[in-house]
């Protein structure tokens with residue numbers, strides 16, 4: 001496992017907004033889906049770099065609740081790409097000790113894709129080298145709304161006292177309830193916004209906005225982001241020192 005300057009083994013949670021596939025393809029005169037395919041190949045490399053870099057948890061934004069606004073061919077192409085990814089990567093992820101989870105609202109997703117997602121979660125449930133979470137039809141506000149619905153049902157059923165509801169209680173209803181909060185959120189492609197990604201969980205995350213387009217984001221660039229993270233002083237609202 002990777003160690004920081006003080007020799008302490010890292011177990012970081014890194015979340016990534018994988019942006020720039022479309023521009024990467026366009027700059028080569030190719031269709032946007034070509035960029036998404038190149039992006040999927042990059043996902044494999046970044047996941048496989050995690051153990052050496054001390055990244056125990058990796059959460060990636062694959063499709064947002066807002067991405068349905070894209071053209072039908074692009075949406076259909078992305079859904080086909082997710083199915084292909086699950087089919088082609090399952091055994092490799094299993095062998096490398098990667099535990100896969102999906103977050104987001106599964107209700108709007110194709111039943112066949114959901115069955116494949118469930119299957120991959122089950123297949124890799126015994127793994128513990130890297131926890132890979134794929135956000136698919138995910139939006140931070142939508143997640144909080146769905147969590148609130150579940151919480152409200154518990155209150156209505158008399159199983160939860162409204163006075164006892166705390167931030168921790170609500171966090172327990174989020175899709176990410178089994179994961180630690182992210183330490184670092186990276187966004188590629190030069191855009192400096194968070195686009196509804198892990199809004200609640202990133203309250204104290206460090207952010208790194210890098211200019212590289214996602215299909216060009218190598219493990220070396222990933223390592224550089226982690227090295228920059230090490231230089232940040234995290235205070236969690238307290239004073240320095």
Ligand code: FPP
Pocket residue numbers: 018019020021022023024036037039040043060061062063064067081082085134189214
């Ligand atoms: C944003 O780039 C990227 C997406 C909406 C899709 C992310 C998907 C992948 C990286 C593909 C594979 C993922 C998995 C899990 C197999 P963009 O299209 O918005 O790029 P642009 O801003 O240049 O148009």
